[in-house]
Amino acid sequence: MSLEDQELAELKSKIGRDPTPTELQIVAAEWSEHCSYKSSKRHLKMLPMDGPLVINEKGYDSGVLDVGDGYVVTAHIESHNHPSAVEPYGGAATGVGGVIRDILSAGTRPIAIFDGLRFGDIEKDLQARWLFKNAVTGIADYGNCLGIPTIGGEVEFDECYKNYALVDVAALGFGKKENLIKNHAKKGDVVVLMGGSTGRDGIGGSQFASDSLESEDRSAVQIPDPFIEKLIIEAVLQARNDGLIHAMKDLGGGGLSCAISETADALGIGIEMDVDKVHTRESDMTPDEIMVSESQERMLIVTSKTKLKKLEDICKKFRIGCSVIGLVKFGNLVHIKKGKKTVARLSADVVANATLLDLPSKEPSYLKTIESEKKFKPVSDYSKLMMTLLASPNIASKIWVYGQYDHEVGIRTVVKPGTDASVLRLDNGKYLSAKIDGNPKQCYINPREGAIGCFEEACRNVVCTGAKPIGMLDHLQFGNPKDPEIFWTFLESLKGLTDFAKFFKIPCVGGKVSLYNETPAGPIKPTPVIGVIGLIDKKPSVPQKISTGDCLLIVGDTKNELGGSEYFEYVHKFVGGKCPRVDFEDSKKHMKSVLDIIDKNLIKSAHDCSKGGLAVAVSEICMTNQIGCRVSLDKVPGEKLDVDRILFSESHSRYLLSFDKKNISMIEDILKKNKVSFKQIGQFGGGQIQFENDSKLIIDLDLKKAHESWLHALPNLVLHGKKTT
Amino acid sequence: MAIFQVNVTIENKPGISDPEGQTILNDLVLKGAHKTVSNIKTAKMLKFTIKEKDKKSAQSKVREICDELRIYNPMVSIVTTDVFEN
Numbered sequence: 001m002s003l004e005d006q007e008l009a010e011l012k013s014k015i016g017r018d019p020t021p022t023e024l025q026i027v028a029a030e031w032s033e034h035c036s037y038k039s040s041k042r043h044l045k046m047l048p049m050d051g052p053l054v055i056n057e058k059g060y061d062s063g064v065l066d067v068g069d070g071y072v073v074t075a076h077i078e079s080h081n082h083p084s085a086v087e088p089y090g091g092a093a094t095g096v097g098g099v100i101r102d103i104l105s106a107g108t109r110p111i112a113i114f115d116g117l118r119f120g121d122i123e124k125d126l127q128a129r130w131l132f133k134n135a136v137t138g139i140a141d142y143g144n145c146l147g148i149p150t151i152g153g154e155v156e157f158d159e160c161y162k163n164y165a166l167v168d169v170a171a172l173g174f175g176k177k178e179n180l181i182k183n184h185a186k187k188g189d190v191v192v193l194m195g196g197s198t199g200r201d202g203i204g205g206s207q208f209a210s211d212s213l214e215s216e217d218r219s220a221v222q223i224p225d226p227f228i229e230k231l232i233i234e235a236v237l238q239a240r241n242d243g244l245i246h247a248m249k250d251l252g253g254g255g256l257s258c259a260i261s262e263t264a265d266a267l268g269i270g271i272e273m274d275v276d277k278v279h280t281r282e283s284d285m286t287p288d289e290i291m292v293s294e295s296q297e298r299m300l301i302v303t304s305k306t307k308l309k310k311l312e313d314i315c316k317k318f319r320i321g322c323s324v325i326g327l328v329k330f331g332n333l334v335h336i337k338k339g340k341k342t343v344a345r346l347s348a349d350v351v352a353n354a355t356l357l358d359l360p361s362k363e364p365s366y367l368k369t370i371e372s373e374k375k376f377k378p379v380s381d382y383s384k385l386m387m388t389l390l391a392s393p394n395i396a397s398k399i400w401v402y403g404q405y406d407h408e409v410g411i412r413t414v415v416k417p418g419t420d421a422s423v424l425r426l427d428n429g430k431y432l433s434a435k436i437d438g439n440p441k442q443c444y445i446n447p448r449e450g451a452i453g454c455f456e457e458a459c460r461n462v463v464c465t466g467a468k469p470i471g472m473l474d475h476l477q478f479g480n481p482k483d484p485e486i487f488w489t490f491l492e493s494l495k496g497l498t499d500f501a502k503f504f505k506i507p508c509v510g511g512k513v514s515l516y517n518e519t520p521a522g523p524i525k526p527t528p529v530i531g532v533i534g535l536i537d538k539k540p541s542v543p544q545k546i547s548t549g550d551c552l553l554i555v556g557d558t559k560n561e562l563g564g565s566e567y568f569e570y571v572h573k574f575v576g577g578k579c580p581r582v583d584f585e586d587s588k589k590h591m592k593s594v595l596d597i598i599d600k601n602l603i604k605s606a607h608d609c610s611k612g613g614l615a616v617a618v619s620e621i622c623m624t625n626q627i628g629c630r631v632s633l634d635k636v637p638g639e640k641l642d643v644d645r646i647l648f649s650e651s652h653s654r655y656l657l658s659f660d661k662k663n664i665s666m667i668e669d670i671l672k673k674n675k676v677s678f679k680q681i682g683q684f685g686g687g688q689i690q691f692e693n694d695s696k697l698i699i700d701l702d703l704k705k706a707h708e709s710w711l712h713a714l715p716n717l718v719l720h721g722k723k724t725t
Numbered sequence: 726m727a728i729f730q731v732n733v734t735i736e737n738k739p740g741i742s743d744p745e746g747q748t749i750l751n752d753l754v755l756k757g758a759h760k761t762v763s764n765i766k767t768a769k770m771l772k773f774t775i776k777e778k779d780k781k782s783a784q785s786k787v788r789e790i791c792d793e794l795r796i797y798n799p800m801v802s803i804v805t806t807d808v809f810e811n
Binding site (some may be wrong): 086087090132196199200201221223224225227248281282295298696 | 737740741742743748751778795798800801
């Protein structure tokens with residue numbers, strides 16, 4: 001762990017002397033990219049963060065949204081990429097633990113977990129398979145032990161994550177507004193560290209996350225312990241109910257260093273603490289190690305001396321460690337002692353606020369030619385191609401993944417994973433829907449439009465459940481920001497997200513930036529992952545069984561936008577083409593219309609068109625409903641295109657509505673009134689998935705065979721190394 | 726050539742927490758009357774039966790297999806091998 005030369009010089013000039021070794025460690029942890037956001041913070045301010053439902057309080061680690069009737073929902077997203085790339089089981093599990101404590105630290109109970117996973121090409125790469133399998137097990141073991149349902153997420157594979165892993169975890173919390181922790185502290189309050197003991201694990205973790213994964217020094221491994229986490233959740237919530245918590249912060253990257261300095265800085269207080277008071281796992285730990293250890297399952301709580309006894313009793317009842325490690329003082333000094341000896345004494349403001357960088361950016365040269373397409377070999381057999389696509393890792397059913405997660409514990413889950421977005425029941429009679437989405441293939445081709453696309457896709461998914469988007473979480477994952485071309489892609493994505501968020505008035509309630517995601521083969525593709533939270537006031541759209549004679553209608557135009565599509569990349573092995581663009585006005589009209597239609601209870605289910613385009617979306621509806629369908633491609637609205645483009649274009653703002661024939665005129669009336677481009681394109685029935693063009697059959701799949709292959713392709717590959725063809 | 730047994734013990738590196746061991750210690754052993762116990766660590770053991778020319782090559786062969794097949798994660802765990810003549 002070290003500071004760069006000019007940072008060291010800056011620190012010296014700020015404090016007017018040479019820092020002690022402990023001070024150096026503390027500042028190095030806090031000034032790392034991971035904790036300080038020094039490259040990105042300056043620009044993140046452009047995102048709209050306020051809205052009528054947003055509740056802002058100092059020192060919150062998660063976003064808070066008012067959902068009415070005295071209740072709030074909290075949300076946060078985090079990643080654990082570097083640790084998961086070297087130890088997928090522990091890395092993914094501790095990632096879940098971290099984001100849950102962020103939810104907890106606002107004083108709300110965690111009620112749902114989401115995870116977005118990205119790995120290399122599991123068809124060829126054995127290590128990617130190992131990473132994938134173990135990361136999923138890690139999330140399942142941790143979340144299941146905690147009794148918090150994992151209700152959604154996404155899994156994607158791309159060459160650019162070779163020898164690496166992106167493990168993003170989001171969580172939602174729920175609680176009463178009156179129970180929110182109002183972070184405050186006054187002189188004489190005590191600082192308590194509760195939870196697991198502090199050991200040598202994870203030392204230098206935040207620094208590690210701020211470097212490229214090249215060195216062999218991979219010591220930052222943490223061992224998850226979900227049972228302690230569960231006890232912490234219950235103990236903290238009881239302490240909250242008893243009014244014992246003045247301020248609270250979870251210990252994440254940078255350990256005590258960051259928690260102490262950020263708490264002191266946010267609350268405008270000084271903190272004096274003694275490292276000898278920290279309950280440690282080993283007896284011979286140095287002050288530096290104690291300050292930067294990233295041992296899991298720990299919380300920092302500020303309480304008054306009079307309430308301390310009650311807090312200690314609660315910790316005793318739940319049998320978790322609890323030590324009084326410091327005192328709140330006037331001023332804003334972070335004063336770290338070992339017994340009587342001072343080992344660090346710094347202004348919290350200096351530690352918690354690294355100088356923000358203004359990094360140069362430059363449009364990457366590869367983008368100049370990326371849109372031009374090459375000539376593809378004509379496809380001779382679309383049915384065969386379709387079977388291959390349905391069994392491809394990115395499109396195959398992810399039931400093997402979410403089947404390992406308990407997604408119903410807590411009995412809130414009304415719509416389960418496997419559809420567009422899951423839905424949770426809230427105590428005030430409303431419903432909450434949420435989804436996270438990313439698309440590095442499109443973001444690589446066009447960082448701005450790609451990022452907007454992820455945002456819109458997540459919105460579409462929650463809209464399909466009947467929910468109105470009320471907040472978003474952004475997780476921006478890029479390579480080394482010091483490369484101007486990479487930094488340009490970061491800025492473009494951020495600007496796109498900002499424009500979309502402003503247009504739709506969806507505030508950003510939380511987020512994370514993860515930079516330096518580099519593998520030995522180079523930087524990852526730009527990977528923004530967007531989470532959208534939607535609220536349903538009345539009744540969610542629970543997908544109903546589609547039966548023979550029901551109609552299929554598409555909302556939105558299909559355009560010549562196949563850049564980054566599975567068809568180009570998986571079938572033709574071609575990276576390039578035109579990235580799908582979201583037309584904001586159309587997008588808004590479509591969302592409104594679909595919500596209107598759901599509100600009037602006119603459809604059986606709504607499904608969005610995304611990965612794999614129309615062909616895959618229709619097949620998914622057929623397979624999950626165990627019913628055939630015949631679709632006429634010549635009826636699909638949009639410009640005149642070749643059949644392969646109509647089938648596989650990944651244009652945004654498209655929805656597939658399935659409904660009983662008798663409702664057609666009412667649905668059409670709403671769509672016409674909103675001036676939406678739409679068309680009835682098919683009818684359900686039989687046991688074949690069929691696509692025809694001008695009455696000529698293009699695709700004819702046996703529903704059972706297609707379903708079999710789609711359902712089992714992933715476990716066959718991961719567990720048995722067998723590729724489904 | 727002779728038959729050897731090689732026991733491979735896989736355990737967390739020192740300093741890395743061991744929730745399972747701690748739980749057995751705190752919730753089982755110390756709950757009873759066994760106050761002299763101060764620590765418990767969990768580990769996994771694999772017992773290989775192998776045909777090699779001597780003890781040393783039996784041990785090194787097993788070690789090689791464990792490393793090559795990633796039977797343990799070197800980031801988290803350490804392995805120790807003990808060899809016995811069968």
